[in-house]
Ligand SMILES: CC(=O)N[C@H]1[C@@H](OP(=O)(O)OP(=O)(O)OC[C@H]2O[C@@H](n3ccc(=O)[nH]c3=O)[C@H](O)[C@@H]2O)O[C@H](CO)[C@H](O)[C@@H]1O
């Protein structure tokens with residue numbers, strides 16, 4: 579048969595076959611979308627790939643890595659709230675954005691109603707270490723957290739302690755619980771502080787990854803004194819240390835000895851971050867704590883300990899892994915050490931006075 583004839587005679591059947599193929603292709607691609615598990619796997623795989631881009635040195639993850647502010651844009655219900663005005667900035671007295679476009683969180687810059695809607699169904703883990711005598715700080719820490727920390731959201735307090743029997747029983751609001759994790763102690767207080775990174779890293783893989791969406795790591799010798807909510811949540815956040823937020827980088831107390839893995843040269847540095855309040859998605863906190871722990875292992879082998887312990891390593895990490903939100907000093911303050919400037923409208927998480935020699939002794 580001539581080719582032209584074949585095409586002429588069979589054109590209708592060919593057209594039919596092509597249409598049938600297109601229809602069945604469309605049907606099957608939809609069928610896969612209808613299977614929830616299939617979709618879920620697709621989403622987590624693509625988010626994982628997105629997150630891991632350019633981060634080959636980071637430890638691999640077994641879980642999906644999707645959080646409200648990164649991979650998926652959360653749907654919010656109809657809400658009534660004051661409209662933002664493009665020509666009326668919410669604050670003109672403080673920096674609201676880092677040069678890499680991470681918001682700096684100050685009072686008056688966000689609307690909790692919108693954020694609470696975006697972060698509904700989020701579970702937040704708050705890790706707090708209370709080793710040796712530091713258990714005395716737990717009661718006030720937990721009582722004030724119940725009043726101010728992530729109110730209305732699901733919270734798990736992870737209390738890492740060597741003295742489980744001394745953990746006080748505090749009445750908790752609905753959706754909130756305490757998990758006590760028994761850990762070893764160290765003789766030197768510096769070692770207790772340093773090893774927090776290792777323990778958070780280990781527990782992240784063992785359980786945090788499966789139990790919560792975000793992790794917040796906090797000092798225990800502090801109390802919450804005003805709202806601390808989902809406005810802080812992001813893939814990775816650090817807090818401006820109250821003693822250095824207005825300083826030049828040369829004055830930051832970074833580790834300055836090149837022998838240490840925490841070394842930062844004089845001509846680098848964005849901010850000086852506080853060791854006492856940082857966090858992010860579990861995956862990012864896992865990466866951060868693992869990297870800091872590994873750096874400390876190398877330091878130890880080289881016979882050096884960074885000047886401000888794990889805080890120095892945190893600062894090094896956050897210099898080369900820019901946080902996606904930065905918390906203002908509203909989120910870590912010390913009323914005894916510092917005079918409150920007028921632009922600091924709220925003090926949300928503040929130091930509790932302590933007798934260093936007494937509390938740090940065995
Ligand atoms: C508010 C803030 O940014 N604080 C940081 C700062 O000092 P601080 O002087 O606030 O350190 P610290 O004495 O509070 O120790 C850090 C934390 O380790 C835990 N702990 C420590 C000793 C102990 O015997 N038992 C125990 O449980 C406890 O959770 C405590 O809050 O510098 C430290 C490193 O030098 C850490 O980076 C802290 O996070």
Ligand SMILES: [Mn+2]
Nearest residue numbers: 797798799854
């Ligand atoms: Mn402290």
